[in-house]
Amino acid sequence: MTIRLTAALAACTLAAPALAQDSYTVALDGTFAPHAMPSMSGGVEGFNVDLANIIGERLGVEMDIVATQFSGILPGLAAGTYDFVVAPTTITEERAGNVLFSEGYLNTDFQFVVAAGTDPVETLEGFAGQTIAVNRGSVYDSWARDLADEIGWTVESYGTNTDAVQAVVSGRAFANVAGNTVSAWAAKQNPAIELSYLYSTGLVWGMPFQKGDEELRATVEAVIECLKVDGTMTMLSEKWFGVTPAEGSAAVTPLPGWGQPGFEGFVEDDHEPGC
Incomplete structure (x- = not known):
């Protein structure tokens, strides 16, 4: 349609x-x-x-x-x-x-949300011993499970990311991990949660x-x-998203050439933004 x-x-x-x-x-x-x-x-x-x-x-x-x-x-x-x-x-x-x-x-990064007022978590290891809620079958589900032994967290999967976020709100999970923009949207809509650690995928x-x-x-x-x-x-x-893009992030940084450097289809060019 x-x-x-x-x-x-x-x-x-x-x-x-x-x-x-x-x-x-x-x-x-x-x-x-x-x-x-x-x-x-x-x-x-x-x-x-x-x-x-x-x-x-x-x-x-x-x-x-x-x-x-x-x-x-x-x-x-x-x-x-x-x-x-x-x-x-x-x-x-x-x-x-x-x-x-x-x-x-x-x-496009991974970002955790936690209950509002939770002490800041600065590293993945800071989630050791905690329960992480994820959307079942998502890339975040498989990523979190692959790291379960290394980090020492427990992963619980839910049918939707909304349900996974609700597990944090209700205290059944310490954190939820999803895409950074989805997490930012969830935190913007729900004052009971806030953004936590951002994992950069590059x-x-x-x-x-x-x-x-x-x-x-x-x-x-x-x-x-x-x-x-x-x-x-x-x-x-x-x-x-309720988020101001960081300096140097893709949202505020024009790149040389046409296309994404390092990928097929990129064309070198020395143009300046013609605004």
Whole structure:
């Protein structure tokens, strides 16, 4: 189902190459809060919805945002159903062999939440002897279980991450671990919990394009770079995650070239953000 959203954030016009079309069809997972989730009006809302609409505003084009299951998004891109993907997509070597990535725009790390008022935990070892709640079958579930003997924590799995967070609230678990943006959203919504230790994966989210579509990739990436420079990405992070991006993080740091350095599809270039 295609959901056409009216952009709600004002933005400056970006000087960019002439575009071949006046609208783009882009895809995201409409159930991945706080990046995209059902809104009270019947559409979808979230960080990546706002981001997509702002990109459209800066380019002077209409964005047709399709909310669908993530499993079908990259195949849809390959088939030409979508012009590019605005769903959070981790840049990996395997994926970079099949799609053309923009530079990263958000770090994708693991973050713990604990009961509000809990003493700070500065290392993974600080969770030794504690019970860690996770979403069953998630990457955080397997990661925590792989470290159980090394760290000395006990892992309990729940059907949803919401249930895992509730285990912390009720005292059945000391902490929950999930993606950093999901954890930040949970803490923003629930004053009974707060953010704790952040485990850096070194990975980032980028926007996938079709192989060979370097021109559109560069056009959109130029906008992303300006959103990093002019504070828009910071504003979106604070709005949806309640977190100000750290200095040097992907949300505020434009990168040289086009694409993510170190991955297939990266093109060296000495351009400066043209904001």
